[in-house]
Every structure is written in structure tokens, then in C-alpha cells.
Amino acid sequence: ENLTVGQYNLVYNAFSFGFATLAAATIFFWLGRSQVDTKFKTALTITGLVTAIAAYHYFRIFESWTASYAFIDGTLQATGVPFNDAYRYVDWLLTVPLLLIELILVMGLSRSETISRATRLGLLAALMVALGYPGEVAASGGGRWIWGLLSMIPFLWIVYELFVGLSKSISNQPESARGLITLARNVTVASWAFYPVVYFAGAIGLGGAGSEVIIQVGYTIADIVAKAGFGVLIFLIAVRKSEAMA
Amino acid sequence: ENLTVGQYNLVYNAFSFGFATLAAATIFFWLGRSQVDTKFKTALTITGLVTAIAAYHYFRIFESWTASYAFIDGTLQATGVPFNDAYRYVDWLLTVPLLLIELILVMGLSRSETISRATRLGLLAALMVALGYPGEVAASGGGRWIWGLLSMIPFLWIVYELFVGLSKSISNQPESARGLITLARNVTVASWAFYPVVYFAGAIGLGGAGSEVIIQVGYTIADIVAKAGFGVLIFLIAVRKSEAMA
Ligand SMILES: CC1=C(/C=C/C(C)=C/C=C/C(C)=C/C=O)C(C)(C)CCC1
Ligand SMILES: CC1=C(/C=C/C(C)=C/C=C/C(C)=C/C=O)C(C)(C)CCC1
Numbered sequence: 001e002n003l004t005v006g007q008y009n010l011v012y013n014a015f016s017f018g019f020a021t022l023a024a025a026t027i028f029f030w031l032g033r034s035q036v037d038t039k040f041k042t043a044l045t046i047t048g049l050v051t052a053i054a055a056y057h058y059f060r061i062f063e064s065w066t067a068s069y070a071f072i073d074g075t076l077q078a079t080g081v082p083f084n085d086a087y088r089y090v091d092w093l094l095t096v097p098l099l100l101i102e103l104i105l106v107m108g109l110s111r112s113e114t115i116s117r118a119t120r121l122g123l124l125a126a127l128m129v130a131l132g133y134p135g136e137v138a139a140s141g142g143g144r145w146i147w148g149l150l151s152m153i154p155f156l157w158i159v160y161e162l163f164v165g166l167s168k169s170i171s172n173q174p175e176s177a178r179g180l181i182t183l184a185r186n187v188t189v190a191s192w193a194f195y196p197v198v199y200f201a202g203a204i205g206l207g208g209a210g211s212e213v214i215i216q217v218g219y220t221i222a223d224i225v226a227k228a229g230f231g232v233l234i235f236l237i238a239v240r241k242s243e244a245m246a
Numbered sequence: 247e248n249l250t251v252g253q254y255n256l257v258y259n260a261f262s263f264g265f266a267t268l269a270a271a272t273i274f275f276w277l278g279r280s281q282v283d284t285k286f287k288t289a290l291t292i293t294g295l296v297t298a299i300a301a302y303h304y305f306r307i308f309e310s311w312t313a314s315y316a317f318i319d320g321t322l323q324a325t326g327v328p329f330n331d332a333y334r335y336v337d338w339l340l341t342v343p344l345l346l347i348e349l350i351l352v353m354g355l356s357r358s359e360t361i362s363r364a365t366r367l368g369l370l371a372a373l374m375v376a377l378g379y380p381g382e383v384a385a386s387g388g389g390r391w392i393w394g395l396l397s398m399i400p401f402l403w404i405v406y407e408l409f410v411g412l413s414k415s416i417s418n419q420p421e422s423a424r425g426l427i428t429l430a431r432n433v434t435v436a437s438w439a440f441y442p443v444v445y446f447a448g449a450i451g452l453g454g455a456g457s458e459v460i461i462q463v464g465y466t467i468a469d470i471v472a473k474a475g476f477g478v479l480i481f482l483i484a485v486r487k488s489e490a491m492a
Contacts, residue, residue, distance in 0.1 A: 030277065038281055045277045049270045056266050080320035082251070086259045094267060 003209045005076050008069055011213055014220045015065055019058035025051040025228035032235050037245055040238035043105040047231040050095045050102070054227050057091040058220075060084075085137055088219060092129045097122035099230065100158070103184060106237050107169055121161060128154040132199070144203040152196065159189055177240045184233040191226040198222060249455045251322050254315055257459055260466045261308040268301035271474035278481050283491055286484035289351040293477035296341045296348070300473050303337040304466075306330075334465060335379045341473065342375055343368035346404070349430060352483050353415055367407060374400040378445065390449040398442065405435055423486045430479040437472040444468060 029048035100121040135147025198218030275294035346367040381393025444464030
């Protein structure tokens with residue numbers, strides 16, 4: 001599994017791009033707090049935390065990537081320092097529950113509904129990530145499939161909750177925000193569905209340098225859409241709802 | 247006491263996770279200051295200080311961990327640079343008294359009761375940490391037991407103060423915040439009780455790589471619950487009490 005220089009650089013630049021985008025998004029969300037009603041400030045704080053935590057992990061993952069390869073006499077060689085795949089999963093363990101909480105918060109449901117939905121979705125998300133990790137680092141293709149399929153169970157449950165469980169709450173939203181909230185829900189489901197696709201694409205060509213590149217670049221794109229892109233929608237929803245209240 | 251690569255990585259990722267969580271929590275608390283009444287801003291400032299101080303120490307402890315091992319020719323080896331255990335105790339010396347002060351502050355007691363309770367609890371906490379340290383670095387299992395048991399005396403006194411001393415003040419709290427304050431008190435006692443458990447679990451298998459891993463991962467989980475988790479409760483209490491005042 002020897003990487004070409006082109007493959008090495010592609011991943012290298014994807015990580016740097018991920019860091020820059022997520023750090024910039026963080027500042028956008030936190031500065032935006034002053035433009036929305038108090039009720040929605042926590043949602044923007046959390047959106048910014050998600051991208052901040054992710055930016056930190058992209059910084060670390062970039063460092064881990066550059067530490068694991070070196071140019072010796074002009075050719076690219078593995079240094080023997082292992083690339084730390086766990087950063088992504090540590091990141092998801094924190095950010096995926098936060099993203100779901102954010103979606104719930106911006107809907108402005110009653111206190112008890114907020115707590116029960118956020119707890120259930122948060123726990124399912126943590127379970128999904130915890131089941132995926134052993135598969136990501138499995139030595140064999142079989143392990144990748146088994147853990148991945150187990151992780152699909154909480155994933156599909158979350159999708160069900162978002163589509164069926166939230167549909168009534170969505171129809172109670174103010175007219176001007178309803179379209180955006182539906183969009184945020186759909187962006188969540190669509191961007192999240194991209195992760196298992198990347199994961200199983202990695203299972204098909206397991207071990208090859210090509211599948212390493214697909215996984216790293218694929219997850220990076222998915223992270224940017226699911227965190228920064230989604231956050232922009234949350235910001236727009238908060239602004240519209242604040243206007244509707246004023 | 248040779249660590250496997252898996253054990254090394256587990257501790258490595260736990261430290262990185264601790265840093266990310268505590269740094270994110272800090273920002274959450276400080277941004278949240280703008281959402282509460284002036285009376286509770288100091289409590290949020292302090293919650294954020296606790297997590298900020300801890301984030302700093304996790305950064306340092308991570309650096310100390312990576313400095314004490316290296317991958318040489320693809321295998322993990324101790325470098326001879328000692329891992330600095332003292333960071334945790336320096337951290338606790340600062341953060342444990344602050345946590346207790348925070349709990350007192352958010353209760354909004356009279357000025358004289360605030361001062362006398364905060365002083366007593368703060369001193370007991372400092373004593374508890376100071377007595378624990380010689381045991382943590384003791385070369386023999388016996389030393390670990392003796393200092394640990396001495397440290398249990400102020401610890402149990404604190405637990406007593408929280409349960410018995412504070413119960414009257416808790417029943418004077420406004421209805422809407424009482425449940426959360428009781429929860430914060432219970433989370434304090436439960437999460438703090440986890441520290442001596444980790445400590446004595448380390449005494450049982452002292453010296454082995456396994457007990458090093460248990461201690462480091464165990465304290466990290468405890469720190470996240472006792473500082474970030476507890477802080478979220480303080481934030482919620484402050485928000486509810488501010489609403490009740492408005
Ligand atoms: C279903 C499934 C997975 C789903 C991962 C998801 C849905 C991750 C979402 C991450 C996000 C949204 C990060 C941004 O904050 C795994 C773990 C790849 C393993 C294979 C099965
Ligand atoms: C009783 C006891 C201990 C208690 C430690 C505690 C209770 C630490 C709490 C730390 C917190 C809350 C940090 C977060 O800010 C030691 C020192 C392990 C030594 C063994 C006996």
C-alpha cells in the first residue's frame with residue numbers, strides 16, 4: 001500500500017482545506033450570535049463549537065498525516081509512526097450529538113420535548129459512532145462489514161426519528177422558518193448518509209492506497225457539508241425566527 | 247511495564263479528547279455569560295476558568311505523554327523522559343476549590359454564608375489534593391494506600407458538608423431551580439467519588455502498564471464529568487434562575 005506523491009498531497013491538501021473551512025465557519029457562527037434573539041444564541045454557540053472542535057481535529061489529523069510520511073532522498077516513504085485514525089471518531093463522538101441537539105434547539109420546542117428528544121438522539125448518535133470505530137481500524141474486510149452493519153442500526157433509527165418523529169413539530173414551526181427547517185433536516189440526513197457510503201467504499205478495496213485516499217478525502221467533504229454547511233442553515237433559521245419574533 | 251501500541255493510543259486519544267472537550271466547554275460557558283442575569287455571571291466565569299485551566303493541563307499532559315514514548319523503527323519505546331503526573335494535582339489544587347465555590351455561588355446565599363462555606367470547603371479540598379499527591383507518586387503500594395486513606399478524611403468531610411450542611415439552603419431555593427441544584431450537588435458527589443475509585447484501582451495493580459492506562463483514562467473521564475458536565479448544570483441553573491427573576 002504505497003501512496004504516490006500525488007495521492008499523499010491530495011490528502012494533505014484536503015486536511016488543510018478542512019481546517020481552514022471549519023475554523024472560518026467557527027468565527028462566522030460566534031460573531032453571528034449578536035444578530036439573533038437570546039432564545040437562539042445557544043444554538044449558534046453550539047454550531048460554532050462543532051466546527052471549532054472539528055477544526056482542532058483537522059489540525060491534529062494533518063500533523064499526524066505529515067508525521068507518518070517523509071520525503072527521503074526525494075521519494076515518499078512511510079516513517080513507521082502510525083497515522084491516527086481515531087481523531088475522526090473522537091471528533092464525531094463529541095460533534096454528532098451536538099449537531100442533533102442544535103437541530104432540536106433551533107426548533108424551539110417545549111422544555112420537556114427538547115430534553116427527551118435531545119437525549120434520545122444524542123445517545124443513538126454516540127452508539128452509532130462507538131460501533132463504527134472497531135470496524136474502521138479492523139485488520140480484515142470482514143470486521144469492517146460487521147461493525148459497519150451494526151452501526152447502521154442506530155443510524156437508521158436516527159433517520160427515522162428525524163423524518164417521522166420530527167414531522168409534527170416541523171409543521172408547527174412559523175411559516176417563514178418551516179422551509180429552512182425542513183431543509184436543515186434533509187441536509188442532515190443526506191450529508192450523514194454520505195459517511196457510510198465512504199466507509200463501505202473503503203471496505204471494497206480495503207488495504208490499498210486508493211481506498212485510504214477515498215476514505216480521507218470523502219470524510220473531509222462530508223464533514224464540511226455536515227458541520228459548516230449545516231451550520232449556515234442553522235444561522236439562517238435563527239435569523240428568520242428572530243425577525244418573526246421582533 | 248511495557249505499553250502496547252493500543253494502550254499507548256488509548257491514553258493518547260483520551261488526552262486529546264479531554265483537551266477538546268474542556269476547551270469547547272470553556273467557550274460555551276463564557277459565551278453563555280451574556281444569556282444570564284448579572285448576579286450569575288461570576289459563576290459562569292468561574293466554570294469557564296475551571297475548564298480552561300483543565301484544558302491547559304490536558305494540553306501539557308498530552309505533550310508529556312508523547313514525549314515519553316517514541317516509535318523507533320516502527321515499534322513503541324520509552325524515551326526515558328519521565329511522564330509528568332504532577333500536572334493533574336496542580337490542576338486539581340486550582341480547580342477543585344473553584345468548583346465548590348461555583349456551586350455555592352450559584353445558590354445565591356447570603357454574603358456571610360457564602361464566604362464561610364466557600365472558605366471551609368475550599369480549604370478542605372486543597373488539603374484533600376495535597377494529601378493525595380505523595381501517594382500518587384509513591385514507589386510502593388503501601389505509600390499509595392496510606393496517603394490515599396489520609397486524603398479520604400477531608401474528602402468525606404466535604405461530602406458530609408454537601409449533603410447535610412447544604413440541605414437547608416437547597417430547600418430555600420426557588421421551585422424551578424431546586425431540582426437542578428440538587429442534581430448539581432449529586433453530580434458533584436458522584437463524579438468526585440470516581441477519583442478515589444480510580445486511585446485505589448491503580449493501587450491494586452500498581453506498576454503494570456494496565457494500571458497506568460486505567461488511571462489515566464479513568465481520571466480523564468472523571469474530569470470531563472466533574473468539570474464540563476457539572477458546568478453545563480451550573481449554566482442551566484443560572485439560565486432558569488435568571489428567567490425566574492425577569
Ligand atoms: C452509519 C455508519 C457510520 C456513520 C457515520 C456518521 C453518520 C457520521 C456522521 C458524522 C458527522 C455528521 C460528523 C460531523 O459532525 C460509520 C460510523 C461511518 C460506520 C459505518 C456505518
Ligand atoms: C479522595 C481521594 C482523592 C480524591 C480526589 C478528588 C475527589 C479529586 C477531584 C477532582 C476534581 C473534581 C477535579 C475537577 O476539577 C485522591 C486525590 C485521588 C487520592 C485518593 C483519595
